[in-house]
Amino acid sequence: MIRVFIKPERNNHNWKQANPLSKTNIMIYNDKGTYSTQPLSKHFHSVWRLLLSPGPLLLFLCLFSTQTLSAESITLQLKWMHQFQFAGYYAALEKGYYQDAGLDVRIVETQDYRSTIDRMLEGEADYAVSGSDVLIHRVKGGPVVALATVFQHSPYALLVRADSGIQRIEDLAGKRIMIGKGYQDAALQASLRRAGLYDGSYTRLKTSFNPESLINGETDAFNAYLTDQGFTLQQAGVEPLYLLPKNYDVDFYGDVLSTTESELKNNPERVHNFLQASLKGWTYALEHEDEIIDLILEKYNTQNFTRDHLEYEARASRELIQPLLVKIGYMNPERWKHIQGVFAELGFIASDSNYSGMLYNDRDNRLDLAEWLVDNWMLLTILLVSTIALLLLLLMAQMRRIIRYRTNELRASEQRYKTIFEAAPEGMWLIGPDKKTLEINSRLSTMLGYTVAEMYGKTPMDFVDDENRHIFIEQTSRIATTERRSYEISLRHKKGFNIPTLFSSVTLRNRDGSVMAALAFITDITQQLDLLEEIKQQKDYLDHLAHHDSLTNLPNRILFTDRLEQSIHKSHRTQEHIALFFVDVDRFKEINDSLGHAFGDKILREVSTRFSACIREDDTVARLGGDEFTLIMESVNDVQHTATMAQKLIKCLEQPFHIDNQQLFITASIGISIYPEDGNDAETLLRNADAAMYKAKREGRNTFQYYTKDMTDRAFQRVSMETALRHGIENQEFALNYQPQFDLATGQIIGIEALIRWLHPVRGTVSPMQFIPVAEDTGLIIPLGDWILHEASRQIREWHEAGLTDVRVAVNISGKQLRHNQLLDTIESILSRTGCNPEWLELEITEGFIMEHADQSISLLKEIRKIGIELAIDDFGTGYSSLAYLKQLPLNKLKIDKSFVRDIPADADDMAITRAVIALGKSLNLTVIAEGVETETQKSFLENEGCHQVQGYLYSKPLGAVQTTQFLKEYQLRKAITV
Secondary structure: EEEOOOOOOOOOOHHOOHHHHHHOOOEOOOOOOOEEEEHHHHHHHHHHHHEEEEOOOOEOOOOOOOOOOOOOOEEEOOOOOOOHHHHHHHHHHHHOOHHHHOEEEEEEEOOOOOOOHHHHEEEEEEEEEEEEOOHHHHHHHOOOEEEEEEOOOOEEEEEEEEEHHHOOOOHHHHOEEEEEOOOOHHHHHHHHHHHOOOOOOOOOEEOOOOOHHOOOOOEEEEEEEEEEEEEEEEHHHOOOOEEEEHHHHHOOOEEEEEEEEEHHHHHOOOOOOOHHHHHHHHHHHHOOHHHHHHHHHHHOOOHHHOOHHHHHHHHHHHHHOOOOOOEEEOOHHHHHHHHHHHHHHHOOOOOOOOOOEOOOOOOOOOOHHHHHHOOOOOOHHHHHHHHHHHHHHHHHHHHHHHHHHHHHHHHHHHHHHHHHHHOOOOEEEEOOOOEEEEEHHHHHHHHHOOOHHHHHHHHHHHHHHHHHHHHHHHHHHHOOOOOOOEEEEEEOOOOOOOOEEEEEEEEOOOOOOOOEEEEEEEEEEEHHHHHHHHHHHHHHHHHHHHEEEEOOOOOOOHHHHHHHHHHHHHHHHHHOOEEEEEEOOOOHHHHHHOOOOOHHHHHHHHHHHHHHHHHOOOEEEEEEEEEEEEEEEEEEEOOOHHHHHHHHHHHHHOOOEEEEEEEOOOOEEEEEEOOOOOOHHHHHHHHHHHHHHHHHHOOOOOEEEEEEEHHHHHHHHHHHHHHHHHHHOOOEEEEEEEEEEOOOOOOEEEEEEEEOOOOOOOOEEOOOOHHHHHHHHHHHHHHHHHHHHHHHHHHHHHHHHHOOOOOEEEEOOOHHHHHHHOOHHHHHHHHHHHHHHHHHHHEEEEHHHHHHHHHHHHHHHHHHHHHEEEEEEEEEOOOOOOOOHHHHHHOOOOEEEEEEEEOOOOOOOHHHHHHHHHHHHHHHHEEEEEOOOOOOOHHHHHHHHOOOOEEEEOOOOOOOOOHHHHHHHHHHHHHHHHO
């Protein structure tokens, strides 16, 4: 809509003498509320056509002027130095909005703390950016008018370090706070009062206006500006936390654009034009943040801010302006009443003070028709169009009433939405069709620890961890197809921890059905989950009580029976044995009768503790009642292992019991039954183990018995062997024999294998086949293996010192030694102590161990090989070697097991296997040696197949150290004679 006015100057009395068409100008008002001036002569014919046109939207009021209107110079006083806080005014100036309104605006920054209202009232400026304190000036008689509020919330807040433990204003009791006593900090003073903190409840410090005071620990809280000091803290590596007055029902306006009553009275058009151009500038600035930041950096950066600082300020300013919820510049009269009440509460003004006339009402009353009629000499022209004008005025008035009604209704609706959005007890999250955040309420901000500015423009996927990300991806992809969605998801708090939530989302659509946004309601369900967890814990506790002994906390008879039946079912499938131990404390009744039941209970608790400490992780120890305990031992590959476990149970009771200043020695009798030999069900196994236990008591107590005599005898033989083996190691009853190894092509000695022999003082020579398995099971192979390696290293050093330098000694290393994490250190220590060169040694490792522990073997054997020791696979062909693993191992030699050589040439299968091993060794570039060669036929076969080395009785039986030394000397002598 275009409105055209022609207005003469009142003091121009000689206008008739001038050319009215050449000097008269017209003011053309556009639909944005501003006007421009142009010569009437340029539009004369168009003006007359407008005057005579009966169109319903034309009101043509013609008044002549003899001068061309020029731009009016005015001054805008900012409340602080140049920064993004005043971006809208820079945009209005630089984009020409002020110029289009006929205004020449000078923007002045403030570099001290003098009130901008005072500057304006004293004539230094025509307009000023102030705060809510404009109300105090008005109440105290200052002729000041509030035109618009740009910041819907006050930027003042109490700033604390996020790592200080201060989460609410109430936490500031007894703390140091930098805060002023004037109008500027009124909102902060009121929030302290409403948190129950008055003078004396805290230490008030004079504000330094420098965030370094907080960073350096000079204060606990700092009166800060939301758009500024938080950035300084972040740059210093300190996470800021703002305590907001609005959380304590103290909600002041922030930046308020103000003028004087005289400016409004004398220049209403100018006030209107300035206000509209300024608000238009703010709209542009918020829609083009990067451009305005570039402008500030180029022309207004008097504070030398960085781009990051200005971007931080822009995000914070947007959160204070709330452009998506409230029209820029909107002032709510009820909010001003609230602000008046807070000022009165603090004693700055009286509670019944009057500030009427302070709020600007931007009605279009600049063009007073009555005044124009008085001044207009073209009364006849007006009379011609008066009827049309009257109809148009009535129509326009009606339209204005409708627009005003709709505007007020829209404002009220916006305010209701804002109130509901902010007051909702749940977190609310508005997500755009592009899945980016449009708005959140303060409840969600508090829940997640992020500000609106920090979440704005980000997607929900930015606030979950990888585990929950796929949930959001799936759910947000359904926004366009599913109206309502509800699901549980954990959101990530700013500090890094997860918050379990119930996420309920509804899709909002435009009238055409397209997606406008998704509105989500987020409920923190931490307490509900904690309650469910507590209920589960209570249930688990009751279940535990029902299945565990209250005295010892061991499984009771019910749980024991259940686990035994499960073990039987499992063993039936796996074809493994189960051992059931029935343990009875010897003479426990005498202890109870003499020392009392309380004392006896302490004995039972200590017995249960010791039993639990000595069993395997997968075993189950239970208390059936009284002094009876049971133990379920699963996956028993060798029944003889049960004897070791029985010995451990008896041994763990050997240490004296110290209870109530008394020392007692406790023993136990143990009965053992084996599944399936002694029973196929739980009841039978328990009954037979009980019978075996009574047999142990009859045998003198402090012992164990199997349900069958044969097993008992074998168990005691094993225990006897273990005991003798320990004594043998301690008494050095072992010796090494050596069997030479020969090159099959040349017949020369190339090495010697060290073989362990046990020279028992009573049993005589004990075969390795008898004691090595016991040593492996009991762990005694570790010290025994260390002795073998040490003795072999010492002996070969002696041979080399004696000039017998043509041999390398091969030593067998057991799987348990290889699994021992100290093996590498042990080898290096032995080499150092004996002076043995690593190149004089060869270690033989069984094929089975390498294949069972392939990954561990590769890394360990490579470390051993780095030392310089050669490596061979012993008993090759008896396992299931993988060619891929063999290629990775740092091996030097394959040793064909004697079981394949023994029946050559009678057994064709053994010949085929031997032939294949030799071929494999050659393909891998490994030396192949065959052990157990006893006949010339075997030698010929191996020679024809290309085997490299041999050892066996055909060449030499194992010899003692002295005999081996003599053998080597004679061989060296024969070798010298032959040469």
